[in-house]
Amino acid sequence: MAFSVCGFLTRTRLSALLALSLAAGAVQAQYPGQTKEKTAVAVRAPIQAYSFNLQDVRVLSSPFKDNMDREGRWLLSLPAERLLHSFRVNAGLLTDKKASPTKMPKPLGGWEALDMELRGHSMGHILSGLAFQFASTGNEAFKLKSDSLIAGLAQVQKALNEGGYLSAYPQNYIDRNIAGTSVWAPWYTLHKIFAGLTDAYWYTGNPQALEVEKGMASWAYQKLSPLTQEQLAKMLRNEFGGMNDAFYNLYSITGDPQHRKLAEMFYHKAVLEPLEQGQDKLNTMHANTVIPKLVGEARAYELTGDLKAQKATTFFWDDVVKHHTYAHGGNSDKEHFFEPDKISEHLTGNTGETCNTYNMLKLTRHLFTWNPEAKYADYYEQALYNHILGQQDPKTGMVSYFSPMLPGAYRLYSTPTESFWCCVGSGFESHSKYGEAIYYHGAKDLYVNLFIPSELNWQERGVKVVQNTKYPEEETTRLTIQTKKPVDMPLHLRYPAWATHGVTLKVNGKTVAVKQQPGSYITVSRNWKNGDQVELTYPMALRVIATPDNPRKAAFAYGPIILAGEMGTEGMSGTAPYHDPADPYQYYGYDYHVPADLVHTLATKGGTVTDWLKPVPGHPLTFTTTAATGAGGITMVPYYKAHRERYVVYWDLQ
Structure with a gap:
């Protein structure tokens, strides 16, 4: 932006x-x-799963809570x-x-x-x-x-x-x-x-x-x-964020027809009609100009029942996630969409504008409430753990604009009072609402989508759920039910698509057989009593995530976590604070001065990923390469921890 x-x-x-x-x-x-x-306005779209209000969920000690606390201190300062x-x-x-x-x-x-x-x-x-x-x-x-x-x-x-x-x-x-x-x-x-x-x-x-x-x-x-x-069409050529979304939300509060009319004035025909027809014409479009329009269309569907809005939003989400998304869940190069699947051609220093992911997660939440499929929660986890969580520098609390996929690049951070890019603004929100998508509910049933230490207070049903885990640094999460009287509550536990090595489910210490497959939900239906416990273990494994257009360029993941090779600080001009008051646009097109001899090739020789990457004992989510060309072992850590140093996410495979 x-x-x-x-x-x-x-x-x-x-x-x-x-x-x-x-x-x-x-x-x-x-x-x-x-x-x-x-x-004031009745919802006309069928809602299958409901959000909990933020005050009903408390995020407990975790990297998410740390980020939230740092963001809160910045806001108050x-x-x-x-x-x-x-x-x-x-x-x-x-x-x-x-x-x-x-x-x-x-x-x-x-x-x-x-x-x-x-x-x-x-x-x-x-x-x-x-x-x-x-x-x-x-x-x-x-x-x-x-x-x-x-x-x-x-x-x-x-x-x-x-x-x-x-x-x-x-x-x-x-x-x-x-x-x-x-x-x-x-x-x-x-x-x-x-x-x-x-x-x-x-x-x-x-x-x-x-x-x-x-x-x-x-x-x-x-x-x-x-x-x-004609005048409105000319006006809408310029970026307007999610004005349609803003006015639909105001309309939902007031019921004032003028507010609905205002939302409709921001219907951008040139962008939305192709999506309604299932056409991907996103190439060269400014991504964060487009995505908020779809968030607004999602709200339009909920409040008006407009099926064209539903079709546009569902097609857009599927298309962007399948054909325009990097391994960490972000999208865009130099803030723009490019041709579908051409990921390998766009591994630059200007990839993954954070605002885009912020808005994609907004859209994802809408779609999940209409149709609670695991694919939406899987994407939410992918983008939240790898892109959003990693936006914030844990040392200073400052945030990055892009998440560069250029081998050897590094994150550049904002300053407390002298930057205020768009991604600083969306960061104020993203790091303040980590409780929003952990749990959802139906009339009686509860969905557990994310494995984040937290406490849910479902006041309507007189139930509290406490989730304790060190996930993703451990493979197990534990849920404890607190209730004054037994409650009939079908419990839907997300079975992540990446968990191809199976699952172990225990209820009150007893193993329960699981027939479902990865990419779905495990449902446990019973009358829950105070103190009942559920334990879920999803064994994590290494995965290769090749670019769709070039199988010899790939990122690596361990379970849900994208890994980055630590490449040192040689030649870095400084990672934080970063800003030139004389040129507020300098970030765009920044030259990372990547050393010519920086290693980003692995000699795989037809082996498997466990041949190339070996776990570091005593260090969760940490691996060492055994096949780096022209170098010794390179340490691989979670991408969200790769701060203040050069890194490699996408590797050339030989």
């Missing part, structure tokens, strides 16, 4: 606060993915005065010539600088991140900060006095977009603000967030309703 965008509460205290939020009119809904909570600065400048609220310059807040840098046309986009992501952190942890500091930012935005909206318009840039950016003249992506930025306000309303119960958002929608309706179809 460089040139085209892309103090803890007790559970009782938190529950009381959420109840007050509901009484104030807030809808505690899990976004994305349908929940059973009532909204950003001063509200600096976050609001560009909005206040735009509204003329910081023009007092008598004010001391030393008392003026310093503007944020990078993509939030006052001369950047995308300024303001991070505010929306931050509101969402704060809302997710509050729901996920119960830490009231996140709600207090969110409330403060929303109050500041309301003040800006009032000062602008432009029919509800709210942004960090002048309204003429929208006029330029409508006219088809050059401007970065103003609707993209507004989408983030709309979405952030919705999340703040849903998860923190702030009614002011909804009022501000409804004011923005009123302005948008007055702005767009006079436009012809």
Whole structure:
């Protein structure tokens, strides 16, 4: 997206606060993915599996919890005065010539600088991140900060006095977009603000967030309703994020037909019609411009029953996952889709824009609720463990934009206040909502999709489930049922497609025969009693993941985990912090100066993967190569741990 965008509460205290939020009119809904909570608009699509709200799931000690805590500290460290600065400048609220310059807040840098046309986009992501952190942890500091930012935005909206318009840039950016003249992506930025306000309303119960958002929608309706179809088509050529998704979500809360009409105005015929017809015309399209449109279409199907929207989204997901996805679950090269299956031709330093995966996971959650197939949970695991988890530098908490597949490249990280790329924004969300897809439920049944240490509180059924595991560093996960009285609850346990060496299932210590195959669900139906335990063991094995267009270029995985060869730090100019304030786009096309003699070839000589890679005793998920050409043994570690050094994911096989 460089040139085209892309103090803890007790559970009782938190529950009381959420109840007050509901009484104030807030809808505690899990976004994305349908929940059973009532909204103003009845869902018309058949929902087979429901999301749990984030406050019902607590992520326990794990790399995910570590990431979430680091992200939370970053969110709380950003001063509200600096976050609001560009909005206040735009509204003329910081023009007092008598004010001391030393008392003026310093503007944020990078993509939030006052001369950047995308300024303001991070505010929306931050509101969402704060809302997710509050729901996920119960830490009231996140709600207090969110409330403060929303109050500041309301003040800006009032000062602008432009029919509800709210942004960090002048309204003429929208006029330029409508006219088809050059401007970065103003609707993209507004989408983030709309979405952030919705999340703040849903998860923190702030009614002011909804009022501000409804004011923005009123302005948008007055702005767009006079436009012809031709004018709208011209406007939609520029990236607009998921404006359709934002307006459908607002419509679900308010039931206001104007909000549905606004969502329909962002139907991009040129992109969506081929997908409705089952055609892949994605080559050269800017990936993170396209994916959010499908998330919006998924919401359209849920709220309107439009079968064309269903077809477009399901075809798109299957097509992207099967034909446009790297081993780590990400997609795109230089932010764009390329010809289907041409993975080996696109192993560059600009692969795997993280925003794309963030949005693909949103779409995946929608599709799973319609049709709870294991393939959706398998992809979610692939992308979450390998791409999203690995985005964050565990030393600094900063995040990467791309996940380079170029042999010998390395991750480049953001800075606390001077970058704010799109992937920084989506990272505020991704690392704050790890509890969203571990569990789903039907009327009586429970799905366990991810093996992440966590505690589920299913209040409707009076059941708690505690999951303990060190997965993926161990092959076993353990579920303990807590209930005051026996409960009939069919338990669907994901049997991952990669688990081709079978499974061992024990209930209360007794082995249970499993007839299902990998890529499905194991169902255990019984009346569960307090203290009942389930133990699942999926033996992990090495796998070769060849590129579809060249079997001699391949990545390696151990169970669900993609491995990366550690290649040292020779010639690196520094991995963190990374940013040149004079050139905020420098990341795009960055030269990694890969040493000419860097090894990325394995002399396999027709053997099997266990001949080439040997486990390192005492070090889980760690292997050593035995067949590297021109080098001794190379250590292979999980890709999500390959930080601050060069690495190789895709190897040439001889």
